[in-house]
Amino acid sequence: MLGTTNVYESDLAVDQYLLFHYGTAEDQLPYSFGPREALFYPIRCVSDFLPAIGMAERALDLGCAVGRSTFELTRWAPDVLGIDLSHRFIAAANRVRETGRIEIRRLEEGELITQLTRELPPDIRREDCRFEIGDATNVPTDIGRFDVVLASNLIDRVKAPRALLESFTGLVNPGGHLILSSPYTWMEEFTPKSAWLGGRYRSAGHPALTVDGIRETLFGAFDLRFTKELPFLIREHARKFQWSVAQATVWQRK
Numbered sequence: 001m002l003g004t005t006n007v008y009e010s011d012l013a014v015d016q017y018l019l020f021h022y023g024t025a026e027d028q029l030p031y032s033f034g035p036r037e038a039l040f041y042p043i044r045c046v047s048d049f050l051p052a053i054g055m056a057e058r059a060l061d062l063g064c065a066v067g068r069s070t071f072e073l074t075r076w077a078p079d080v081l082g083i084d085l086s087h088r089f090i091a092a093a094n095r096v097r098e099t100g101r102i103e104i105r106r107l108e109e110g111e112l113i114t115q116l117t118r119e120l121p122p123d124i125r126r127e128d129c130r131f132e133i134g135d136a137t138n139v140p141t142d143i144g145r146f147d148v149v150l151a152s153n154l155i156d157r158v159k160a161p162r163a164l165l166e167s168f169t170g171l172v173n174p175g176g177h178l179i180l181s182s183p184y185t186w187m188e189e190f191t192p193k194s195a196w197l198g199g200r201y202r203s204a205g206h207p208a209l210t211v212d213g214i215r216e217t218l219f220g221a222f223d224l225r226f227t228k229e230l231p232f233l234i235r236e237h238a239r240k241f242q243w244s245v246a247q248a249t250v251w252q253r254k
């Protein structure tokens with residue numbers, strides 16, 4: 001059904017995302033071969049860009065899932081908010097915030113599970129962030145503005161991506177930054193085709209790319225500072241992985 005987030009409320013999704021966000025390299029990819037540069041995507045969404053952006057006062061991670069990027073943002077801002085629609089993801093993120101510990105059920109094959117316990121790096125200031133259940137396309141009006149807004153792998157998971165992009169004008173402080181990252185995996189299960197930002201033909205032989213749809217939407221209020229290809233790897237089980245390449249675009253509010 002269009003717009004449901006059930007997929008992100010399942011045990012499978014919680015287990016998969018806890019491993020994706022908090023597993024070590026060996027936990028995620030226990031082979032001597034494979035795309036190691038695709039590991040630690042939720043960390044890289046922050047560490048690849050914040051050194052160029054610099055310290056901030058307030059940061060927002062929209063579609064934060066189980067929270068790794070939110071925690072990483074506390075290295076750069078003393079007030080960080082992570083918002084996600086999934087109750088299960090936010091409950092998991094809050095458990096990490098409270099304990100600094102992550103209990104991961106890693107699927108091996110069939111119904112075989114390995115239980116892993118991992119720790120959040122001790123230099124992360126857990127107390128500087130909080131997590132809330134919420135809709136990124138309808139944030140509370142009193143949420144205020146932020147110096148950094150991150151939306152990773154979110155724009156192709158909402159019903160109205162253009163409205164989401166337009167809302168960033170009111171969410172990012174003048175001079176502040178918006179980090180968008182997405183593999184542009186458009187699916188009608190999440191986004192009606194008429195709302196896709198790209199990945200369609202404007203007319204016969206004239207393809208519209210998502211990056212151009214983003215540029216057209218953000219153009220008046222933001223300058224594009226840089227783009228970067230960000231590979232990521234999500235382990236499904238010991239012998240099956242999703243390897244994707246997100247495109248990150250970093251925008252500065254005029």
Ligand SMILES: C[S@@+](CC[C@H](N)C(=O)[O-])C[C@H]1O[C@@H](n2cnc3c(N)ncnc32)[C@H](O)[C@@H]1O
Nearest residue numbers: 008063064065084085086135136137152153157
């Ligand atoms: C593909 S996951 C990406 C999660 C995380 N940013 C990452 O890169 O690992 C998409 C996330 O967006 C969340 N989500 C989907 N629609 C949302 C909405 N309207 N508001 C807030 N979160 C949403 C899902 O619950 C899920 O956690």
